[in-house]
Amino acid sequence: MSTLEIQDLSKTKKGQIILHPLNVCLDKGEFVAIIGPSGSGKSTLLRIIAGLEEASSGVIRINGKSVSALSPAKRDIAMVFQDYALYPHMSVFDNIAYSLKMRKYPKDDIKISVEYVAERLGLTKYLLQKPESLSGGQKQRVAMGRALVRTPSLYLFDEPLSNLDVALRLQLRLEIKQLHKSAQITSLYVTHDQIEAMTLASRIIILNHGRIEQFATPRQIYLKPANVFVGSFMGLHPMNLFSGNISLRDKTIRLRQQFTISLPQLEKDIPDNEKVIVGIRPEEVKVLYDDKSPGLNVQEVLVDEMGTDLLIRVQCEATKDIYTVRQSVKEKFNKSIKKIAFDSFYGHLFLASTGERIGGFHEKI
Incomplete structure (x- = not known):
């Protein structure tokens, strides 16, 4: 389990402020959701934490150590995007196993880990198939499996369930909650879905025009909203x-x-x-x-x-x-x-x- 500290983090593009200076601390094993209107800076914040975008100012620390200058690969972060970003020439098994193979895990350990995650996500019978034969929902589950098969310092989820139908969304929401309960890996979860945010997260960050309007538990936010917004x-x-x-x-x-x-x-x-x-x-x-x-x-x-x-x-x-x-x-x-x-x-x-x-x-x- 890891802590995450975001200190005075800001982002400006072409003179436009995308993120005003933000200060956020996540405890070990905490699951925090980020929610807000389109254009509020949710995905930008996630990409900066992952190292896919540079911040204009500020520091990101994982377990007390700054990772701001590190490449994405060296931050020990697993990220699930809204877009599947699967390797089309690889089987479902190899897509899920890719990060473990790159880290030279033993083959037996890879097999056990991939099969466990595939069973949790309902992908066991598709392990030998290529992504082209899968539905959109199945591809999204493979993308999730590729992240969940690892035990990184931090999970980042960027609207991972947005392309799924209602029934599958409910099922995977439950799986994410159970997996987090068992693994206790610190997680940041971006979503447009209020129900996802309220049911999954221990605390919620509400962003609006790049500012944090409130950072509190779901119950506190509902019963004592900080402002009209x-x-x-x-x-x-x-x-x-x-x-x-x-x-x-x-x-x-x-x-x-x-x-x-x-x-x-x-x-x-x-x-x-x-x-x-x-x-x-x-x-x-x-x-x-x-x-x-x-x-x-x-x-x-x-x-x-x-x-x-x-x-x-x-x-x-x-x-x-x-x-x-x-x-x-x-x-x-x-x-x-x-x-x-x-x-x-x-x-x-x-x-x-x-x-x-x-x-x-x-x-x-």
């Missing part, structure tokens, strides 16, 4: 955002939607009448069917049936903003929605000027 980005469905002003005297927030809610617990001191944003996740919003209950007047716009859940989109009568409600199909529902309501206890409070979190839902996490 994190709160809106992480979650199966976008967080509902309500603008308003704080009244410290009344301990309320007056929303722009002509609705008042109680003030959640504050984490920082702010002036009275400060402009804020209240974030409420769709699963914490309830639909109401009568005019007498307190709530926000809305009109139903669209309903998406998603198997176990309904995704209900409503429009605020006062502002014409669209909000989302997620509820179980087992709950009462009809299209005569009058209002929506939520408990501010489940809200997240952000400063409108900076997007920074200043309070909200609290739990020991």
Whole structure:
């Protein structure tokens, strides 16, 4: 098991900042996911760590020793790309075994290691075939096998499951988790898939425009997002955002939607009448069917049936903003929605000027 330390790492291309100075430390055996919008610098960061691109500044250390000046081959890193990059003239067995052969492992050890990984990835019956006879999903599994057959200091995964169908993605996600549990090799995993990030990683780095917005556990990120971007980005469905002003005297927030809610617990001191944003996740919003209950007047716009859940989109009568409600199909529902309501206890409070979190839902996490 190895530690990874990234200190003041930055990247600039043709005058454009790709990565602002980053500082990250991974503990021995830790599995960390990197997630963010397209163009946020996820793959660039991974390629710099692997030695495939040069950083503009900063230091990369593995087990306390700088590897910044070392070639990729000397960093003892195994990387899985989104592109398969297989040798077409080699069999599946030889593709998986290639790195072990280059390191002159004994033939018997190579055979045992390749067959073990092939069995875990469902590739045993394809070991003698060439890549041209394989499907895209099978090729991706071979590419993964080529990395997993080794025991390097560090694994780097660059969206390894993005080309697979849903069923196979679920299966390989489980295999990756089990393999990491048994091998305990420090890993960095780039993905666009929030479910992959939340289920695989012990901690998640959220990148946006080359900056780290938050680096925390999945639970911390979901329950205490650092800012509006994190709160809106992480979650199966976008967080509902309500603008308003704080009244410290009344301990309320007056929303722009002509609705008042109680003030959640504050984490920082702010002036009275400060402009804020209240974030409420769709699963914490309830639909109401009568005019007498307190709530926000809305009109139903669209309903998406998603198997176990309904995704209900409503429009605020006062502002014409669209909000989302997620509820179980087992709950009462009809299209005569009058209002929506939520408990501010489940809200997240952000400063409108900076997007920074200043309070909200609290739990020991």
